[in-house]
Amino acid sequence: MTRFMVMQKRRKNLLRFCNKLGCDTLVAFEPENLFYMTGFWGEAIGILDENGTTIISPELEVGRAKEESIDCEIIKSERGKGSLSTLVRFLKDRKVCTDSDSYSTIETLKRALPVARSATDPFYRAREVKDSQEISTLKKASSVLDEMYEMCVDEIMIGQSEAELQTILMSYAMERGMFATGYKSTLNPLIIAGGPNSALPHAQVTDRKFKDGDMVVVDLTLRYQGYVSDATRTLGLGSISKEAKKIYQIVQDSQEAGLGVVRPDASCKSVDDSCRKIIEKKGYGKYFIHSTGHGIGLEVHELPNLGPSSKANLAKNMAVTVEPGIYLPRKFGVRIEDSVIVQEKAHVMHKFTKDLIVI
Secondary structure (H helix, E strand, O other), rough: OOOHHHHHHHHHHHHHHHHHHOEEEEEEEOHHHHHHHHHHOOOOOEEEOOEEEEEEEHHHHHHHHHHOOOOOEEEEEEHHHHHHHHHHHHHOOOOOEEOOOOOHHHHHHHHHEEEEEEEHHHHHHHHEEOOHHHHHOOOOHHHHHHHHHHHHHHHHOOOHHHHHHHHHHHHHHHOOOOEOOOOOOOOOOHHHHEHHHHHHOOOOOOOEEEEOOOEEEEEEEEEEEEEEEEEEEEEEEOOOOOHHHHHHHHHHHHHHHHHOOOOOOOOHHHHHHHHHHHHOOOOOOOHHOOEEEEEOOOOOOOOEEEEOOOOOOOOEEEEEEOOOOEEOOOEEEEOOEEEEEEEOEEEEEEOOOOOOEEE
């Protein structure tokens, strides 16, 4: 399927979800949604209706928008309020659904249009199920993460700092077209957490040096050609404790159980239940402190959520993570995570071993 055909299919799907909300026009401000709708990632506004797709772009982005977008009309505008004024003039009497959550933007649209509402649902619902091009990109991204885990085995050593390992890994990743996601809740591109830091699921990378007996959580979440792959492995250094080995085996068994439930029409809650029951049975339930997984794609966290309260079901070609963990405060943590494509069974995109490696 050509890029043009893929884009046409996406737009038809986006409009279907838009129409369900009583709107006839979809407006994208967020770069992920703009990219999904047009093929262009940049500073611009995307407009989709039954007549076609338009990009309102400041002059500094017009050249790239013309080159990278697929079958779009490009309208040049001023930046900021100027682009919003151009948008309002263009839309006239449309019934608009937009991904913007800006109060001033929504109020401006409401004053000028009969129907204007903020709703991300059409975008997230359309993006839940991946097309063949998206799956191909995610698989490529996942293969680079596997290479980076091989590097970890070769490079990590006692006396090295978390920050030093991150530098080595990010240099390798960027040479292969992989970049940080820009995820707002972290200051670092990766999670590399040794010893007691590994007990923090979203630990920041520090200058702490790895020590004998450390469990080291390495969570690689990186973007390739727009799409995010997400995986975690936990490595042991030197003489690790019997407790650490036991915890690792519990998490490995839990993740395997969760992967075994992943299939079309399975409930997201059932995946979480399968992972959580094994950890609870071993007496560590209170130390599994997050959901089992989440959707991935153009963002780190997308629909669906694989958690205890999820009401959603999996569908063929969704891309999700399965990532149970146990975190013992001030001691250590263990997490094992794969990005998978939902097919007749879980298609795990990562080939790097999940058996415990002690370096």
